[in-house]
Amino acid sequence: MRHKLLFAMGVMLCTVLVGCGTLEPSSSSSKSGASTTNVASTVATQSRTSNSASTASQSSVGNPRASSSGKTNASDASGRSIGTNASSTSNTGKAIRSNQPTSVPQPKPLILSLGSQGPNVEKLQQMLALTGYLPLTWTPTSKTTAFGSTQTTTSSSTTGHAAGSGQALFSTAEISTSKVSAGTWHWKYPSTPQSLVALWSPTKYTLLTKSAVMTFEQVHHLVVDGIAGPQVFSALVSDVHNHRQSPVGFTYVQVSLALPQSLTLWHNGSVILRSAANGGIPQSPTVTGTYPVYLQYRTQTMKGINPSGQHYSDPGVPYVNYFYGGEAVHGFVRAHYGYPQSLGCVELPIATAAKVWPYMHLGTLVNIT
Numbered sequence: 001m002r003h004k005l006l007f008a009m010g011v012m013l014c015t016v017l018v019g020c021g022t023l024e025p026s027s028s029s030s031k032s033g034a035s036t037t038n039v040a041s042t043v044a045t046q047s048r049t050s051n052s053a054s055t056a057s058q059s060s061v062g063n064p065r066a067s068s069s070g071k072t073n074a075s076d077a078s079g080r081s082i083g084t085n086a087s088s089t090s091n092t093g094k095a096i097r098s099n100q101p102t103s104v105p106q107p108k109p110l111i112l113s114l115g116s117q118g119p120n121v122e123k124l125q126q127m128l129a130l131t132g133y134l135p136l137t138w139t140p141t142s143k144t145t146a147f148g149s150t151q152t153t154t155s156s157s158t159t160g161h162a163a164g165s166g167q168a169l170f171s172t173a174e175i176s177t178s179k180v181s182a183g184t185w186h187w188k189y190p191s192t193p194q195s196l197v198a199l200w201s202p203t204k205y206t207l208l209t210k211s212a213v214m215t216f217e218q219v220h221h222l223v224v225d226g227i228a229g230p231q232v233f234s235a236l237v238s239d240v241h242n243h244r245q246s247p248v249g250f251t252y253v254q255v256s257l258a259l260p261q262s263l264t265l266w267h268n269g270s271v272i273l274r275s276a277a278n279g280g281i282p283q284s285p286t287v288t289g290t291y292p293v294y295l296q297y298r299t300q301t302m303k304g305i306n307p308s309g310q311h312y313s314d315p316g317v318p319y320v321n322y323f324y325g326g327e328a329v330h331g332f333v334r335a336h337y338g339y340p341q342s343l344g345c346v347e348l349p350i351a352t353a354a355k356v357w358p359y360m361h362l363g364t365l366v367n368i369t
Helices: 002-020 025-062 121-132 207-219 231-239 350-359
Strands: 087-089 095-097 136-140 159-161 168-172 183-187 251-256 263-267 270-276 289-290 295-305 310-322 327-331 346-348 365-368
Touching: 121 136, 121 207, 121 231, 207 231, 207 289, 207 365, 263 350, 270 350, 289 310, 310 350, 310 365, 327 350, 346 350
Parallel strands: 251 365, 327 346
Antiparallel strands: 087 095, 136 183, 159 168, 251 263, 263 270, 289 365, 295 310, 310 327
């Protein structure tokens, strides 16, 4: 009897062990796959969340104009968004305020470009006028005018001065506000060409504004893009405060495509020279309109394809000032000047181009009619 009982218990134990080991292969694969999928999903979620936060951080660092007001939320292991002011709930159901510090939104950097309008544009142009980068003068209404206030201060860290006035004028802290100082505008020179006058507006970022900003950027060794951002404003405030004036003045170039074709160089209110020039042939005409010089070469090898399909290469082309695509004002040897001969450029006698070169800078406006 004892042996029978032991034998029966052994059979039962074996049955249990065999039952644990006889799961269907397909079921085992399915459950293992589901488990693996869930783990992979969680890892992928975490990876995507981590990559997203990392990308956002890199974008902000890599792009100096990225808005500093952008917010990036962290995520927990399940991929849920965790706000910086998140509240948690205790076991008793009561909300517990997180001890994480509240993030303070940073103001967006002030960035102005062609087409911008408003009081900030006028502030920009007030400073460009005071530093001699515009062919205009601006006189503040109040002798103690600061941006948005009427107070006298001598703090060199927060104020600027109107050139020659000795009066406090600009506050760095108020550059990005909507407040603007009252004042009057006047053209510096009675001989200012009407085509240049037509580009001006005190509250609009026009080609004239872009021209002045580009020249300012070149003088201050900034990236020359014609966009007024934090670096431009900071340098301008410093120049106003320290009475620094543009070392290059203001130049305006007028090109007439009417026969005989010509170029007129206007600088600081005076016509420096007039010269016969060559515009583009009918198959490759010179563009019309007003454009700022964006690239310059003291000498360059010009290569391309002419309208007949032939390749050309002209080495040693001097005094090159690109204003529109591949079109530039430059020197070039021709037997005669005054009628269409180029592939779109404005050609000058070499000796004349040498005289024009010192007056032209990045941002110099070229008006072609």
